[in-house]
Amino acid sequence: MGLVVLDERKAAILKAIVQGYVRDGEPVGSKRLAEDWNLGVSAATIRADMAALEEAELIAQPHTSAGRVPTDKGYRYFVDSLSETAQLSVEQRAALEGLLLGSSDLEELLRRTSSVLSRLTRFAAVVAAPRLDRTRLRHIELVTLGPNSVLAVMIADTGQVEKRMLDLGEALMDHDVQRARHALNEAAAGLRVTDAPDVIAGVAAGAPHGVRELLESVADAVRGGLVSPPGAQIFVGGSANIADAGYFERLEQVREVYETLEQQVLVLGLLRAALEAGDPAVRIGEELRPLAELAACSIVVASYGAGADSVGSLGVLGPTRMDYPRTLAAVQAVASGLEKALAELTGS
Amino acid sequence: MGLVVLDERKAAILKAIVQGYVRDGEPVGSKRLAEDWNLGVSAATIRADMAALEEAELIAQPHTSAGRVPTDKGYRYFVDSLSETAQLSVEQRAALEGLLLGSSDLEELLRRTSSVLSRLTRFAAVVAAPRLDRTRLRHIELVTLGPNSVLAVMIADTGQVEKRMLDLGEALMDHDVQRARHALNEAAAGLRVTDAPDVIAGVAAGAPHGVRELLESVADAVRGGLVSPPGAQIFVGGSANIADAGYFERLEQVREVYETLEQQVLVLGLLRAALEAGDPAVRIGEELRPLAELAACSIVVASYGAGADSVGSLGVLGPTRMDYPRTLAAVQAVASGLEKALAELTGS
DNA sequence: GACTGGCACTCGACGTCGTCGACTGCTAGC
DNA sequence: GCTAGCAGTCGACGACGTCGAGTGCCAGTC
Numbered sequence: 105m106g107l108v109v110l111d112e113r114k115a116a117i118l119k120a121i122v123q124g125y126v127r128d129g130e131p132v133g134s135k136r137l138a139e140d141w142n143l144g145v146s147a148a149t150i151r152a153d154m155a156a157l158e159e160a161e162l163i164a165q166p167h168t169s170a171g172r173v174p175t176d177k178g179y180r181y182f183v184d185s186l187s188e189t190a191q192l193s194v195e196q197r198a199a200l201e202g203l204l205l206g207s208s209d210l211e212e213l214l215r216r217t218s219s220v221l222s223r224l225t226r227f228a229a230v231v232a233a234p235r236l237d238r239t240r241l242r243h244i245e246l247v248t249l250g251p252n253s254v255l256a257v258m259i260a261d262t263g264q265v266e267k268r269m270l271d272l273g274e275a276l277m278d279h280d281v282q283r284a285r286h287a288l289n290e291a292a293a294g295l296r297v298t299d300a301p302d303v304i305a306g307v308a309a310g311a312p313h314g315v316r317e318l319l320e321s322v323a324d325a326v327r328g329g330l331v332s333p334p335g336a337q338i339f340v341g342g343s344a345n346i347a348d349a350g351y352f353e354r355l356e357q358v359r360e361v362y363e364t365l366e367q368q369v370l371v372l373g374l375l376r377a378a379l380e381a382g383d384p385a386v387r388i389g390e391e392l393r394p395l396a397e398l399a400a401c402s403i404v405v406a407s408y409g410a411g412a413d414s415v416g417s418l419g420v421l422g423p424t425r426m427d428y429p430r431t432l433a434a435v436q437a438v439a440s441g442l443e444k445a446l447a448e449l450t451g452s
Numbered sequence: 453m454g455l456v457v458l459d460e461r462k463a464a465i466l467k468a469i470v471q472g473y474v475r476d477g478e479p480v481g482s483k484r485l486a487e488d489w490n491l492g493v494s495a496a497t498i499r500a501d502m503a504a505l506e507e508a509e510l511i512a513q514p515h516t517s518a519g520r521v522p523t524d525k526g527y528r529y530f531v532d533s534l535s536e537t538a539q540l541s542v543e544q545r546a547a548l549e550g551l552l553l554g555s556s557d558l559e560e561l562l563r564r565t566s567s568v569l570s571r572l573t574r575f576a577a578v579v580a581a582p583r584l585d586r587t588r589l590r591h592i593e594l595v596t597l598g599p600n601s602v603l604a605v606m607i608a609d610t611g612q613v614e615k616r617m618l619d620l621g622e623a624l625m626d627h628d629v630q631r632a633r634h635a636l637n638e639a640a641a642g643l644r645v646t647d648a649p650d651v652i653a654g655v656a657a658g659a660p661h662g663v664r665e666l667l668e669s670v671a672d673a674v675r676g677g678l679v680s681p682p683g684a685q686i687f688v689g690g691s692a693n694i695a696d697a698g699y700f701e702r703l704e705q706v707r708e709v710y711e712t713l714e715q716q717v718l719v720l721g722l723l724r725a726a727l728e729a730g731d732p733a734v735r736i737g738e739e740l741r742p743l744a745e746l747a748a749c750s751i752v753v754a755s756y757g758a759g760a761d762s763v764g765s766l767g768v769l770g771p772t773r774m775d776y777p778r779t780l781a782a783v784q785a786v787a788s789g790l791e792k793a794l795a796e797l798t799g800s
Numbered sequence: 801g802a803c804t805g806g807c808a809c810t811c812g813a814c815g816t817c818g819t820c821g822a823c824t825g826c827t828a829g830c
Numbered sequence: 831g832c833t834a835g836c837a838g839t840c841g842a843c844g845a846c847g848t849c850g851a852g853t854g855c856c857a858g859t860c
Contacts, residue, residue, distance in 0.1 A: 133823050146833055151824065169823050169840040208617035209603070242597075247590050247607050255557070255611050259595050263603050265615045269556035344710035347695065347703055355695055358706065362692035481852050494804050499853065517811040517852050 110160075114153045115185065116143060118162055122174045122182045126427050129350055131171030176389035176424060179402070183386050183428050190433040197437055200224070204445035209263035213449060214339045217418065217442050222342020224434045227422035228365065232375055233337035234409050234416030234446070239264070241292055241300045244322065246285040251275040254318065256325045260297060262449055266329035270321040276314050284315045288322060301327040338368045351423040352400060360397035365421065370395065375417040378405040384436050389424045400424055404431045408439040409446070418442065458508075462501045463533065464491060466510055469502075470522045470530045474775050477698055479519030524737035524772060527750070531734050531776050538781040545785055548572070552793035557611035561797060562687045565766065565790050570690020572782045575770035576713065580723055581685035582757050582764030582794070587612070589640055589648045592670065594633040599623045602666065604673045608645060610797060614677035618669040624662050632663045636670060649675040686716045699771040700748060708745035713769065718743065723765040726753040732784050737772045748772055752779045756787040757794070766790065 110118065120141040124132040134154060138147040154172055157163045162178035165171075174182065192200075203220050207213035214231045221229035245257040254270045291307045292300045301323040308319035343365060352358050364370055374392070378385040384406045392398040398421075405419030418439055420431060458466065468489040472480040482502060486495040502520055505511045510526035513519075522530065540548075551568050555561035562579045569577035593605040602618045639655045640648045649671040656667035691713060700706050712718055722740070726733040732754045740746040746769075753767030766787060768779060 148833055209615065242595050243593060245591060245593050245607065249609060249611060257605060257607055257613055259605055261597060263597060263617065265605055265613060267557060267613045269611060344707055344714055347707035347710055359692055359695035362695055366692055496804055
C-alpha cells in the first residue's frame with residue numbers, strides 16, 4: 105500500500121490536476137494544464153505523462169474527449185505527498201479561539217466548535233465529545249421519582265452533567281436513598297470518573313440488600329454515562345452544507361449522506377477508524393468502506409485533548425473534491441483551539 | 453379570508469386535483485380527471501369548472517398545455533373542507549404507543565417521538581419540549597467549579613435536568629455555597645417551576661450579601677432553564693427525508709430548508725405561530741411567510757400535554773405537495789401517544 | 801340553462817441531426 | 831526526450847420536427 109513512486113514531473117502534473125479540478129469542478133485537460141501551470145513542457149508531453157498516470161489509476165477520464173479527474177487513489181497520493189501543512193492566518197486562529205473561549209460548559213463548547221468548524225470549512229462538521237479519563241466526579245445526586253425509580257444525576261468537574269434513570273427491583277424508602285446518596289458522595293466525589301465505578305461498587309458490596317442494588321446501578325450509570333457517554337455526545341454543525349451546489353449530482357446521494365449523518369454510531373465509528381491511521385487523518389471516497397453511500401465523500405479528522413490521555417475527535421465530512429490542505433489546516437486549528445478552551449474550562 | 457364558496461362539483465374537482473397531484477406528482481388534466489374519478493360529467497364540463505377554479509386562484513397551470521396544479525390557496529381550501537379527520541389504524545396507534553412508553557426520561561421520550569413521527573410520515577419531524585408549568589422542582593444542586601463560578605443543576609420531577617453556569621461577582625466560600633444550597637432546597641423543592649423563581653428571590657432578599665447574589669442568579673437560572681428552556685429543547689428527526697426524491701427540484705431549495713431547520717429559534721417560532729390559528733394546525737407554502745425559503749413547504753403542527761396547561765408542540769415539515777389527511781392523522785396520533793407517555797413519566 | 805362532442809391551437813417533451821470544440825493518441829521530426 | 835501537428839472520438843448544444851396532452855371555444859343536444 106506504500107506510495108507509488110512518480111518522477112517529479114508526473115507528480116507535478118498530478119498535483120496540478122487535483123488543484124485544478126478542486127478549484128473549477130471540471131475535468132482538466134492537457135492544454136489548460138500546459139497553459140495555466142507553467143510546467144515548462146508542452147501539452148503533448150503532458151499527455152504522455154497523463155497516460156501513465158491513468159495507467160497507474162491515479163486519474164481517470166469521465167469519458168473520451170474529456171479531461172482527467174483525480175481518482176480516490178489520486179487524491180490519496182496528493183494528500184500523502186503534502187509536505188508542509190498549511191496554516192490558518194493568525195487572525196483566523198485568534199478569531200476562532202475568541203469564539204470558543206468563555207463557553208459556559210462542555211456541551212456548549214462542543215456545540216460552538218461544530219458551528220465554527222463548519223463555517224470555516226463550509227462542510228458538515230462533526231465533534232465527538234472527549235473521553236473523560238481525567239475528569240473527576242464532582243457530585244452525584246439521587247432523586248426519587250417513583251416508588252421503583254430513581255434518577256441519578258452525575259456532575260463532573262468540567263460542568264458536564266449526565267443523568268440516568270435507575271429502575272429498582274424493589275421499592276426503597278426515600279430515607280434509604282438519601283443515605284445511599286450520602287455514602288456515595290462521601291466515597292466517590294473527587295475521584296476520576298474512570299475509577300469511580302469500581303469504588304462505588306465496593307461501597308455497594310458492604311451495603312444492605314436494597315441499597316446495594318441501588319448503588320450497583322449507580323456504578324453502572326457512571327460507567328455508561330460519564331466514562332463512555334451515550335449517543336447524545338456528538339455534535340453536528342452545518343449539515344446544510346451537504347446540499348451545497350456543485351458537489352453532488354443526484355439528490356439521492358445527498359439523501360444518503362444525510363441518513364448516514366443521522367446515525368451517530370456510524371459517525372463515531374468513522375471518526376475512530378480514521379484516527380487509527382494517524383492523527384490528522386484523511387479518508388477518501390472508497391476508503392470509507394463499508395459505508396458505500398459515502399463513496400463520493402471524504403472526511404478529515406483530528407483528535408484533540410491534552411496529550412496522551414486525551415481523545416476526543418472532530419472532523420468534517422465533505423465531497424472527495426475538497427481542498428485538502430485548507431481543510432486539514434482548518435481542522436487542526438479548530439482542534440487546537442478546542443484544546444485551549446477545554447483547558448480553560450477544566451482548569452479554572 | 454373566509455372560505456370561498458364553491459358549488460359541490462367544483463369542490464369535488466378541486467379535491468380530485470389535489471389528491472391526484474399529491475399521489476402522482478404530475479399536473480392533472482381534465483381528461484384523466486373525468487376518467488379516473490367518476491364525477492359523472494365529461495371532460496369538457498370539467499374544463500369549464502377548472503377555468504373557474506383557476507380564476508379563483510385555487511389551481512394553476514405550470515404552463516399552457518399542462519394540467520393543473522393546486523395553488524397554496526387550493527391546498528388551503530382542501531384542508532379546510534376536510535370534514536372528518538382520518539385516523540390511524542388501531543395497530544399503528546398501538547405500535548406507536550409501544551415505542552413511546554417506557555422511555556427513561558423526558559429527553560429520550562422526545563427524541564423517540566421525533567423519530568417515530570418522521571418514520572410515520574416520511575417527513576422531517578420536529579418535537580418541541582413542553583413548557584413545564586405543572587412541573588415541580590425536585591432539587592437544585594450547586595457545585596463550585598472555580599472561585600467565581602458555580603454550576604447550578606436543576607432537577608425536575610419529570611426527570612428533566614438543566615444546568616447553568618453562574619458567574620459570581622465575588623468569590624464565595626464553599627461553605628456558604630453549601631448553606632445556600634440547603635436553604636434553597638428547603639424553600640423551593642416541590643414547588644412548581646413557575647413559582648420557584650419568585651420564592652427563591654424571596655429567600656435571597658433575606659440573605660447576606662454574597663449569598664444573596666448567588667441566590668438571585670439561581671432564581672434567574674430556574675426561570676431561564678426550566679420555565680423556558682434554551683435552544684436545546686427541540687428535537688428534529690428524519691431530516692434526511694427533506695432530500696427525498698420527487699419533491700424539490702433545485703438543490704438550492706433543499707439547502708435552504710436545511711439551513712432553516714438548523715436554526716432552532718426559527719423552528720420554534722414556526723410551531724408557535726402555527727398553533728395560534730387552531731390546534732391541529734396546517735400552514736401551507738406562502739402562509740409560512742416571512743420564511744420565504746419555505747415557500748415550497750408546509751407544516752402540520754399539533755400541541756400535546758394535559759389539557760389546558762399543556763403546551764408542548766410537535767409537527768412535521770414537508771413539501772406543500774403532501775398528503776394532508778394522512779399527515780394530520782399521524783401528527784395527532786403521535787401527539788396523543790406522547791401525551792400518554794408523558795403522563796406515565798410524570799405520574800409514576 | 802346545463803352539458804357534451806368536436807375542433808383548432810399551444811406548448812413542452814423527446815428524439816434526431818449536424819456543428820463545434822475539447823481532448824486524446826500517435827507519429828514524424830527536431 | 832520533447833514537440834508540433836494531425837486524425838479521430840465524443841459530449842455539449844442548438845435547430846428542428848413530431849407527438850401528445852391539455853386547453854378554450856362553439857355549435858349542438860337534452
